[in-house]
Amino acid sequence: MDNIFQKNEILTNLESLNREIKNCKKCRLSATRSNAICGEGNINSRLFLIAQAPGETEDRMGRMFLGPTGKIIDELFGAARINRNDIYMTNLIKCMLPGYRKPLPDETEICGKYLDEEIRIIKPDILVPLGNLAARYVFRRYHGINNLSEAGIGRLFYSNGLKIYPLRHPSSLLYNPQIKADMIKQYTKMAVFQKECKWYPVCPMKYFFEQGKLDKKWIELYCKGDWLNCVRYQMEENFQYHPDNMLPDGSIDKRL
Ligand code: SF4
Structure with missing residues (x-):
């Protein structure tokens, strides 16, 4: 009974946060987006994946990880035997960045608050930032460190009651296909974390x-x-x- 009550509370809080995200005009990115993209997936998952920002296809279709990057993540999940519906996925920046530029500090600061709220509502066990920008935000905010070295990628960290498992963003494979075997190995580890x-x-x-x-x-x-x-x-x-x-x-x- 308690579990059903808790789940309903999470869903209600998430719905209200997502309504806010969809109508958000707090930064300049709202002027160039078609859709602000909310998190999706299983709220009971131990894994909480955080990508950087939606791309053009995601912006147009209103969902996470579609287009070329979506194809790659599905391939990585397939190799790891992870079903994308079994985990929760979201973005650090909820709106498309024009020309795939990096987010500006104020955009990260404003939009990061939505991510913090999602984490507070869902209370995941393991945060999985994908790529440098998401990792930098998550480590600064939840682990008290500003810079993550290359050696930290694919390593499990624990502090303040939260685990962090930083991974390369799936789009790295579009530019750097020779790291595929290494990435499959690191993504496969997520299946271990599920139990x-x-x-x-x-x-x-x-x-x-x-x-x-x-x-x-x-x-x-x-x-x-x-x-x-x-x-x-x-x-x-x-x-x-x-x-x-x-x-x-x-x-x-x-x-x-
Ligand atoms: S054997 Fe399993 S339960 Fe025991 S210390 Fe290792 S991981 Fe933990």
Whole structure:
């Protein structure tokens, strides 16, 4: 009953936010757009994808990820066995940028507030910014850092109760097809994030965390995040002995 009530509340709040977005005239982009594009997809998804801004086809048709970029994202999702209806997707800037220019600081500031509101309403588990501009906004706003290095792409971060998994924007493949294999690998990881580790209910890490002995970051980054990369998980799957006080990165915590 509670869940239905919560879901209805989310949908009502989202509808009212989307009405505001569709009629928004807070910045100059409203003069050149045909449609302001709202987020779409599954509000119960753990994944919340954030692209930069709609392109010409999206602006004309009023939906996210259509045209050439839509084709690429569908291909990446196909390789990752992710159904686009199972996840939630939105843009940092809700209106098309004329000539595909970069958003100006005031446009990012004004429109970013809609994104913040969407995040506040939906309360996703993992933010997935696609491309530099979305990543820069998300990391500055939710992780307190201004610059994300290349090494951070395809890595899971956790702070302030939110996980961030920055990825390249699908349109990068239009200009740089040689990075395709790498991108498929990073997009495929999102399928892992959609559920928690199957060993979690019986794992000593859960016990230590519930006893207040283990930092939550271990649970979020591994057990409810990238469990495929957990050394404990890998050893469990290979029937290899591992002590209870071995952390997911394979190090031993003698205090446990
Ligand atoms: S510590 Fe590793 S094996 Fe244990 S629940 Fe977390 S991810 Fe799974």
